[in-house]
Amino acid sequence: MAVRIDLTLDCADAPALAAFWKTALGYVDEPPPAPFKTREEWSAQFDLPEGDSVDDGAWLCDPDGVGPRLCILKVPEPKTAKNRLHIDVRVPGHGSAEERWARIKSESERLVRAGGIILDEFAGHHVVMADPEGNEFCVAAAST
Structure with missing residues (x-):
């Protein structure tokens, strides 16, 4: 189990x-x-x-x-380094590479409006972001 x-x-x-x-x-x-x-x-x-x-x-x-x-x-201490483990936020749906990238970009923009920050983009694949306290996470398409 x-x-x-x-x-x-x-x-x-x-x-x-x-x-x-x-x-x-x-x-x-x-x-x-x-x-x-x-x-x-x-x-x-x-x-x-x-x-x-x-x-x-x-x-x-x-x-x-x-x-x-x-x-x-x-916790009392601030974040001081890059996360060794991060969350991947997976957007659902199928379709062409362009359609998947459009959903990734749309979700990233939604999360920016919620307080997230875009750190880097890997066009067509994923967006690296940080939450309001700097914890890194990625937005990508679901694998299936």
Whole structure:
């Protein structure tokens, strides 16, 4: 049996970064684990350090239950280097190379409006972007 994975992004502003990734991936806020009704109720069971709050993290999930959970956690230190692991945002659909590239460009432009930044373009193949906190990701066509 394969294991399930979560992807975790460190950040300075969890609510803002969560808003970007919900827009980018179509994810939603993950409900708190049972039997808790709210994230605040869930976090109260932990002995959080002074000054930490439930708003220092965000937990997102694929509403269809297919993609990995995304955890976004506030950390004190800034991002200092290129990510060693990154997310690929895959645009769906088939068609000619020109049609696929048009969908990639359209999605990249949508994510710029949501706060992303285009870092580089590999015409006809993929666009390298960064989220509002500088985490790199790519926009490319789905392989099938």
